[in-house]
Amino acid sequence: MPGHLSMEEVYRHACEVIPGGVNSPVRAFGSVGGTPVFLASASGPHVVDIEGREYVDLVCSWGPALLGHAHPEVVAAVQDAATRGLSFGAPTTAEVQLAELIRGRVPAAEKVRFVSTGTEATMTALRIARGATGRDVIVKFAGCYHGHSDALLAEAGSGVATAGLPGSAGVTKASAGDTIVLPYNDVAALEAVFAERGSEIACVISEAAPANMGIVTPLPGFNEAIRRITAAHGALMILDEVLTGFRVGPSGWWGLEAGVQNPTYTPDLFAFGKVVGGGMPLAGLGGPAALMDLLAPVGPVYQAGTLSGNPLATAAGIATLTLADAAAYAQVDAASLTVQRALADALDAVGVPHRIQTAGNLFSVFFGEDAAARGVATYSDAKAADTFRYPPFFHAMLDAGVALPPSVFEAWFLSAAHDDAALNRIAEALPSAARAAASATR
Numbered sequence: 001m002p003g004h005l006s007m008e009e010v011y012r013h014a015c016e017v018i019p020g021g022v023n024s025p026v027r028a029f030g031s032v033g034g035t036p037v038f039l040a041s042a043s044g045p046h047v048v049d050i051e052g053r054e055y056v057d058l059v060c061s062w063g064p065a066l067l068g069h070a071h072p073e074v075v076a077a078v079q080d081a082a083t084r085g086l087s088f089g090a091p092t093t094a095e096v097q098l099a100e101l102i103r104g105r106v107p108a109a110e111k112v113r114f115v116s117t118g119t120e121a122t123m124t125a126l127r128i129a130r131g132a133t134g135r136d137v138i139v140k141f142a143g144c145y146h147g148h149s150d151a152l153l154a155e156a157g158s159g160v161a162t163a164g165l166p167g168s169a170g171v172t173k174a175s176a177g178d179t180i181v182l183p184y185n186d187v188a189a190l191e192a193v194f195a196e197r198g199s200e201i202a203c204v205i206s207e208a209a210p211a212n213m214g215i216v217t218p219l220p221g222f223n224e225a226i227r228r229i230t231a232a233h234g235a236l237m238i239l240d241e242v243l244t245g246f247r248v249g250p251s252g253w254w255g256l257e258a259g260v261q262n263p264t265y266t267p268d269l270f271a272f273g274k275v276v277g278g279g280m281p282l283a284g285l286g287g288p289a290a291l292m293d294l295l296a297p298v299g300p301v302y303q304a305g306t307l308s309g310n311p312l313a314t315a316a317g318i319a320t321l322t323l324a325d326a327a328a329y330a331q332v333d334a335a336s337l338t339v340q341r342a343l344a345d346a347l348d349a350v351g352v353p354h355r356i357q358t359a360g361n362l363f364s365v366f367f368g369e370d371a372a373a374r375g376v377a378t379y380s381d382a383k384a385a386d387t388f389r390y391p392p393f394f395h396a397m398l399d400a401g402v403a404l405p406p407s408v409f410e411a412w413f414l415s416a417a418h419d420d421a422a423l424n425r426i427a428e429a430l431p432s433a434a435r436a437a438a439s440a441t442r
């Protein structure tokens, strides 16, 4: 492909050789319109497109860039690892070190199996649950996204929500039939389904705090209720911390909500991803030895991966978790609060009813009277909000040099590198974006 092409030209060419021009649907501008921004580089709080335009980034690679893009120490760790080999397909001491770092933060993850994507982590967790219980049925919640394995795409959030799809073509009836989808935050629905089919249910999987239908904070006691009900029926609880893990705090959402010492609940299995790989393809699942040892080669539940525990990804994960100390989390939290306040002020100033919902330092905005008055507790609430206000809002921000997630159903991500200059640029961009949201029509 010739150099110095415009964004539109590159996109047109990309669409000829890559479906939709993108390698993950949420990167397309399907719900906001326009040409996806092709990036050339990223550093700290910024991304730079192929035309040389710099943006303050509020996507952060959909979560991993907790410390900002290309943190020098993380890059150095990866470079150093690369000099010793890109992939061995054999165990390394670094994998042991990363597993120990995770266990130090989430003690219930006594053993960790590394994979390359969050999808694999949740898929493997389901397989363990089925292997452990001898049952087939799984329960998930509408609007939660757990990656793109067959069993978990029904009424999924993220790109499935953005595209307005009920699920995916290509999933067998048998696979879909083994998945029960319930409304999020609805303890009565969960109790009812267990009362009826409890002996068939292998597990309940939930995002620790859903962040793929916008942020829908679990109502107080909801995660505890999942724990209580699953335990009563001999089913497993899988907490998907792929997005929240090591991002909203040192021990993820579970650490914030349940508390690490004497936790109010502990799931059977955790799924991790994103931050744990420091921007490289690495994810994992963790839990008590008795369950994790069901995995091959110890137990009968098969799982494998040529690139699992890849040395570059492991090095990035170790460097990131080592650098992600209390001060780093405090910086991310403070930056998030600053943007939330500026966003609320800008929308209030032009009279756009809205609700900003949070899960630790993650947040998203829902527009509309109902969302503002009652909040958003379910996927139905999220879809009923004034989503038409987001595209003009998004494009006004982009025009002003701030890259938001290109879907109202995605979270906004800050990093420890979002300094005053970056935060000021966001604050300066917000008033005109709020005016664009105010004048949007259905």
Ligand SMILES: Cc1ncc(COP(=O)(O)O)c(C=O)c1O
Pocket (backbone or CB within 6 Å): 116, 117, 118, 119, 120, 122, 145, 146, 147, 148, 207, 212, 240, 241, 242, 243, 244, 273, 274, 283
């Ligand atoms: C909560 C959650 N679980 C699982 C996944 C799947 O992870 P991956 O995209 O790495 O497969 C994602 C995001 O993609 C996620 O947000």
Ligand SMILES: N[C@H](C=O)CCC(=O)O
Pocket (backbone or CB within 6 Å): 024, 025, 026, 027, 062, 145, 158, 159, 212, 243, 410
């Ligand atoms: N919402 C997704 C992950 O959290 C976005 C990542 C993707 O699917 O590309």
